[in-house]
Amino acid sequence: xxxRASMDHIRNFCIIAHIDHGKSTLADRLLERTGRVTAREMxxxxxxxxxxxxxxxxxxIKLHAVQMEYTARDGKTYIxxxxxxxxxxxxxxxxxxxxxxxxxxxxxVDATQGVEAQTISNLYLAVDAGLExxxxxNKIDLPSAETMIENVRQQVxxxxxxxxxxxILASAKAGIGIxxxxxxxxxxxxxxxxxxxxxxxxxxxxxLYDPYRGVIVxxxxxxxxxxxxxxxxxxxxxQTYEVxxxxxxxxxxxxxxxxxAGNVGYFTASIRRVRDTKxxxxxxxxxxxxxxxxxxxxxxxPMVFSGIYPADSDDFEDLRDALEKLAxxxxxxxxxxxxxxxxxxxxxxxxxxxxxxxxxxERLEREFNQTIVTTVPNVRYLVQHTDGTELWVxxxxxxxxxxxxxxxxEPYIRxxxxxxxxxxxxxxxxCIERRGVLLGQHYLTQTRVDLxxxxxxxEVVFDFYDKLKSISRGYxxxxxxxxxxxxxxxxxxxxxLNGDPVDALSTIVHRQKAYEWGRRLCSKLxxxxxxxxxxxxxxxxxxxxxxxxxxxxxxxxxxxxKCYGGDVTRKRKLLExxxxxxxxxxxxxxxxxxxxxxxxxxxxxDE
Amino acid sequence: MKQxxxxxxxxxxxxxxxxxxxxxxxxxxxxxMERFVQALCEEIRFRSQQFGSDAEVRSIFWxxxxxxxxxxxxxxxxxxVLTDSFYVAADVEWTIExxxxxxxxxxxxxxxxxxxxxxxxGVQSFDEGELNFLERIHSPHQAEHAVEMARRAGFDxxxxxxxxxxxxxxxxxxxxSLKRACALEPEHISAYSLVYEPATPLYHxxxxxxxxxxxxxxxxxxFLQTTSFLAEQGYQQYEVSxxxxxxxxxxxxxxxxxxxxxxxxxxxxxxxxDNTRWSNIRSVARYVELLARRQFPVAMTEHLTVEQQxxxxxxxxxxxxxxxLATLESLYNCSTTxxxxxxxxxxxxxxxxxTCDGRRLCLNPSGYSLCDALTLELLNVLEHATTEAxxx
Numbered sequence: 001x002x003x004r005a006s007m008d009h010i011r012n013f014c015i016i017a018h019i020d021h022g023k024s025t026l027a028d029r030l031l032e033r034t035g036r037v038t039a040r041e042m043x044x045x046x047x048x049x050x051x052x053x054x055x056x057x058x059x060x061i062k063l064h065a066v067q068m069e070y071t072a073r074d075g076k077t078y079i080x081x082x083x084x085x086x087x088x089x090x091x092x093x094x095x096x097x098x099x100x101x102x103x104x105x106x107x108x109v110d111a112t113q114g115v116e117a118q119t120i121s122n123l124y125l126a127v128d129a130g131l132e133x134x135x136x137x138n139k140i141d142l143p144s145a146e147t148m149i150e151n152v153r154q155q156v157x158x159x160x161x162x163x164x165x166x167x168i169l170a171s172a173k174a175g176i177g178i179x180x181x182x183x184x185x186x187x188x189x190x191x192x193x194x195x196x197x198x199x200x201x202x203x204x205x206x207x208l209y210d211p212y213r214g215v216i217v218x219x220x221x222x223x224x225x226x227x228x229x230x231x232x233x234x235x236x237x238x239q240t241y242e243v244x245x246x247x248x249x250x251x252x253x254x255x256x257x258x259x260x261a262g263n264v265g266y267f268t269a270s271i272r273r274v275r276d277t278k279x280x281x282x283x284x285x286x287x288x289x290x291x292x293x294x295x296x297x298x299x300x301x302p303m304v305f306s307g308i309y310p311a312d313s314d315d316f317e318d319l320r321d322a323l324e325k326l327a328x329x330x331x332x333x334x335x336x337x338x339x340x341x342x343x344x345x346x347x348x349x350x351x352x353x354x355x356x357x358x359x360x361x362e363r364l365e366r367e368f369n370q371t372i373v374t375t376v377p378n379v380r381y382l383v384q385h386t387d388g389t390e391l392w393v394x395x396x397x398x399x400x401x402x403x404x405x406x407x408x409x410e411p412y413i414r415x416x417x418x419x420x421x422x423x424x425x426x427x428x429x430x431c432i433e434r435r436g437v438l439l440g441q442h443y444l445t446q447t448r449v450d451l452x453x454x455x456x457x458x459e460v461v462f463d464f465y466d467k468l469k470s471i472s473r474g475y476x477x478x479x480x481x482x483x484x485x486x487x488x489x490x491x492x493x494x495x496x497l498n499g500d501p502v503d504a505l506s507t508i509v510h511r512q513k514a515y516e517w518g519r520r521l522c523s524k525l526x527x528x529x530x531x532x533x534x535x536x537x538x539x540x541x542x543x544x545x546x547x548x549x550x551x552x553x554x555x556x557x558x559x560x561x562k563c564y565g566g567d568v569t570r571k572r573k574l575l576e577x578x579x580x581x582x583x584x585x586x587x588x589x590x591x592x593x594x595x596x597x598x599x600x601x602x603x604x605x606d607e
Numbered sequence: 608m609k610q611x612x613x614x615x616x617x618x619x620x621x622x623x624x625x626x627x628x629x630x631x632x633x634x635x636x637x638x639x640m641e642r643f644v645q646a647l648c649e650e651i652r653f654r655s656q657q658f659g660s661d662a663e664v665r666s667i668f669w670x671x672x673x674x675x676x677x678x679x680x681x682x683x684x685x686x687x688v689l690t691d692s693f694y695v696a697a698d699v700e701w702t703i704e705x706x707x708x709x710x711x712x713x714x715x716x717x718x719x720x721x722x723x724x725x726x727x728x729g730v731q732s733f734d735e736g737e738l739n740f741l742e743r744i745h746s747p748h749q750a751e752h753a754v755e756m757a758r759r760a761g762f763d764x765x766x767x768x769x770x771x772x773x774x775x776x777x778x779x780x781x782x783x784s785l786k787r788a789c790a791l792e793p794e795h796i797s798a799y800s801l802v803y804e805p806a807t808p809l810y811h812x813x814x815x816x817x818x819x820x821x822x823x824x825x826x827x828x829x830f831l832q833t834t835s836f837l838a839e840q841g842y843q844q845y846e847v848s849x850x851x852x853x854x855x856x857x858x859x860x861x862x863x864x865x866x867x868x869x870x871x872x873x874x875x876x877x878x879x880x881d882n883t884r885w886s887n888i889r890s891v892a893r894y895v896e897l898l899a900r901r902q903f904p905v906a907m908t909e910h911l912t913v914e915q916q917x918x919x920x921x922x923x924x925x926x927x928x929x930x931x932l933a934t935l936e937s938l939y940n941c942s943t944t945x946x947x948x949x950x951x952x953x954x955x956x957x958x959x960x961x962t963c964d965g966r967r968l969c970l971n972p973s974g975y976s977l978c979d980a981l982t983l984e985l986l987n988v989l990e991h992a993t994t995e996a997x998x999x
Contacts, residue, residue: 533958533980556827559847559926559978560802566616566863566877568919569884569909575922578983 007262008191012081012220013134014098016123017108018116018477022138026108026172026181027066027082033178034068034080036250065206065218065264067248072186080185081249081264083205083220085122090353092481093300094206096125097280100296101205101220101264104132104189106181107160111137111145111169114448115155117418117477123159133160134168134184141171155445192222194261199290200224200232200283202259207277209329213245215271216253218264219283222294225260226267231286235293236278240286241269274331302334302350303411303482304357304461305394307375307504308364309346311584311595315370316345322368323347326360333360338395342504342588343373343598348395351377354461373586373595375504379458382409382485397503399492402543408508409485411457414439417468418450419476426471427451434459435510455480456488458508493518493547495525496539500589504598518548521600528597531555536591609663609694614862617647617667617685618873619674620891623709627742627812628770630804632875632889633672643891644681646898648688650872653901655692658870658880664693666859667701669723675705679717686721700858702727702766707753708745715760725857726757727766727797733787734780737773742808747787754791764855765793771833772800772826774818781829782836789840794855798833799848800826827976834972846927847975856928864927866920874904882911921989922982929969941992943968951988955981 017023068080085098099105105126109115126133135156139145149169156167168184170177202219210216219226226232230243247255248265259265271277279300282293310319323335334350351357357377364370381393383400384407393399415436419427421443428438428451436455443449455464460480468476491514495505505525509517518540525538531552540548560574585592621640622633667689677685689695702725703718718726732738733747745753750767757765767788771781788796803810803820812818821829834844842850849860862869871878875889885908888894897904911919917938924930932943943949952968955961960974960981974981 533977533984553824555823555977555980556973557823557830557976558980559976566869566871566879567886568863568879568923569877569886569907571922572915572919575918575979575982575986578979579986582983582987 007194009076010079010081010192010262011104011185011189012083012102012192012262012264013104013106013185013189014083014085014102014126015106015108016085016119016126017106017138018110018113018119021108021110021113021116021119022172023108026106026136026138026170027084029172029175029178030080030082030182031066031068031251033182034070036066036068065249067250067254067264070182070186073183074186078186079263080182083264090351090356092121092125092479093298094279095122096129096296097203097205099126099129099131100280100294101203102129102131103192104134104185106134106136106185107156108136108138109152109156111139111149111152112142114148114152115159115418115444117416117450117479120159120418120450121416121479121481127160132189133162134181134188135160135162135166136168136170136177136181138170138172140169141174141176151445155448158444192262194221194223196223196225196260196262198223198261199288200226200230200285201290201294202226202283203294204234204277204279204281204283206279207274207331209274210268213268213270215274215277216266216268217271217277217283218249218266219259220264221259221261223261223290224285225258226283227258228267232267232269232283233286233289234277234281234283235289236281236297236299237276239276241271244268244270273328275327278331300332300352302332302352303379303457304351304353304377305380306349306351306357306377307338307340307343307346307395308335308349308361309340309343309373309375309504311371311373313344319347319364319370319372322364322370323349326363326368330360332356340375340397340504342502342593343375343586346373350380350394354465371584373598375598376507376600377461378508379411379456379461381490381508383407384409393508396492396506396508399506399508402491407487408490410488410490410508412483412486413455413457413460413480414483415453415455415460415478415480416450417453417476417478418444418448419472421447421449423472423476424449424451427468427476430464430467430471431455434464454483456486457482491542493521494541495521496537496541497529497588497591497593498537499539500591501541502588502593505600514542515547518542522548522550524600525597526550526552528600529591529593532591534590610661611663611868612665612696613658613662614666614668614859614867614869615664615689615693616859616869616871616876616878617669617674617689618871618876618887619669619671619677620874621671621676622673623676623706624742624744625808627740627808628801628804630807631670631672634891637676639891639895640677640681642895644677644685646895647685647873649898649901650904651685651688652692653898653903654870654872659693662694662868664695665699666862667695667699668859669703671704673706673709674703675709675714679714682714682717683721686723690722700725700764702857702859704729705753706745707750708743710753710756712756712760715757715762719761724762725764725766726762727795728753728757728768730767730788731770732773733784737776737780737784740773741770751787751791754793764795765791766795766797766857767791767793769796769798770801771798772821772829774801774820776821776829778829778832782832785833785836789837789842795849795851795857796837796842797849798837800830830976831972834975844972844975847978861927864923866916866923882916884909884911918986921986925968925970925982925985926975926978929967931967932963932965935968935989939989939993941989946992947988948985948992951985 015023065083069077070080071077083098083101085095137152153167168177168180201223202221204217204219206218207215226246228243228246233240245255246257246259246267247253253266280297284290310316327333332352335347338348339345364372378396383391383393383405385404386406431453434455436453439452439454441449441451489511490508491511493507493509493514495502522538522540533555535554536552538550539546585594620633621637622635701723703723704727707728730750731741731743769784769788803813837850844850845856868880874887874891874894877886885905887904888906894904935943952963962969
């Protein structure tokens, strides 16, 4: 049986690649070659990305794994566990945990694109984790590849210091090089080490929720053997469970009853929420625990926060249900009820990053049919009061009065940007505008440079990525890691409509930018808020000081003049449509504010 | 004594030329007119058997299209079918719409003989350039001549349609057209601002950026100037776009705003009966075909809910001569003298948007200009007041 095979016959590996460099296609091709799926089953390409959002965005959010059997040229049959990795900077901790479950990695680089920032940072994680790297240049069949291959080959050599002949030239699409890749996996990646008789040590690298069986926990077993009916202890959470089912992962779960050292698979134990199975946690036997958990576990902390409110206040309970269900399968999201004077009852949600936030919003709308209003995302600030106490602020509306604040600290990131050299100028300018400091630049080749910056996270949250893409015509790639908290000269900018403060529109900005922001925000809101029967005054304020003002003149004409009297139905429908439009607005005092106004700040840069 | 007072609308869907702004249903191929007339007569007879027995017709309105395109014989035939099929009140208001370019003195005399006692001319403007822009087929002089002929034929109830807020129009040219209209001393003036209706040539021009519409603020100014000019000339505004000498308000028009009952004949005509509204199909060919098979040419039917009935009562009345407070109170089971409804009414009065004598709420000219927004505001408080009453 597969799970009892000697460890010499097991290879655990993952694929490191940039978006669109062909990771999913390559994975599909490996599955096809090893008979895990037939060509007929491959009706939709990219089998491992089964979430429609993932397919649309061409990224992997949830991890997948699949076990294949491959008979190598040496005549022996090997078990290959391919562990998929998420492809976005928001999920770099998850990447590090799936790398920890492997002994090797395929480094896949697009022959026409070259190495990108995401690839480099994940590669460094893999090298740090001691993984054997197998370099692959993909898409060599593309006509434009011909002139680029040598250049890309040199980039790869510079990056990992391999020999030119170690690089496999492949085309996942055309099926070129697949055999060589499988051989390299078997020959170059070392088999797992471990002792199946030792106390159990298994690493959770992913989990997903199944409504019938509870959480399906994906693990890599380092030592010991996991069997059904075992009592297991989750070392970080301290919780114990009895194992119901154990198996390996083909395309579906395949029950084997046990999983021993060196192998990758899953178990279920009637666990109700994915947050009880923290990625990176160590699973051991309750009766005979291992001495040390597997190193590298971290509590995942949200970095970006935003308010999520039901568009119709009556739907608050529905939204709560939807968030509860969503969290069953998303261990990273945090949410707690909050009240906004402007938006009513809703939730303050914490996300790993902007992409994670977008995914959650889209899932709420698509999977759970919620119509939501989201507020401008912000980071978590550390406020030091004049009396020496400290306060974490996740919602700008909770920022204390300026007189009570000694200092505000904000989170910083180290950003790595890889770009063709011709865009260095505009990128430098963008980063400096965003209060960035250049830490270093490193030429990867004559035409590609690796820039590293320290930037306040708050500045990256505001459309930084889109800006970067647009000024570099899509060529620059970004990766970042969180560094630390630093003091900043920050102020809370409030927006008032006819004198009423709109808490949901408050933002924290750098003092030097506050006037400009206030002015632009007022003019943006002027465009987004419809005219009313009375004048609407929009003001931006720091504390009690008004720093910008705009106004919307009262409506003077709102009537359909020509109207064939007999057709009352049409008239009524027009009126009902106007009424529906009003329903989707939020009432601030007497002013009706459309939902898009709450995200106005995000697109201020476009002006 | 008949049980109910009703109106009849006849849609004559033919035009010599389609005007650039018009989205009413009509076709420019005239060879099917005779077959259409027979189908129309069929529909009238058909419906009269169903609804005619207890109804007294107090207004008839022939619209279009261009009803004046029908020959005298055709007009006579349809009229005979109407009067044979329905009980028509002795003092009926009977209007025909006419294009100033398609009437003759002979035709106008014939109308009078038939019993038609009100005529509405689609004059639109007295400016040559504006008439060209609107793609009207008549000249300013023809319009004046048509009104003079109607007087000679004995019409003592004449309406003139004027359109304003045309792109590039100034308040001076707008008032010049109104002055020339007033000089003809019509009993009634319909003054409409131009609306860009989807699926009209003008709308496409707008989409392509070939014309620049007036801003809402400028349009509001035109509206207020029009209203005050016509008031000076003795024309009282009794609906957003309708002005009349005292006692000459269009009965058929008011029937619509008072939620009266009416039957519509011809393609695209609308009907309202017993809280049901329906409309006919918009195709002459289908219309003729269905009636030949003795089937109703109906495209859409809706039975109005109580909620829809009362919101109609409010929005239709606010557009016209206002609503009784007692009616509001009984429809929505709420007070209009205290609470949020009273507050809205007081607010409108304070801003000069409406007048309320304690019995009836009417919009003022500046209120008519904001009619839709005000309607929504009032309906909103009325609906909340009802919900709260229901909870209590």
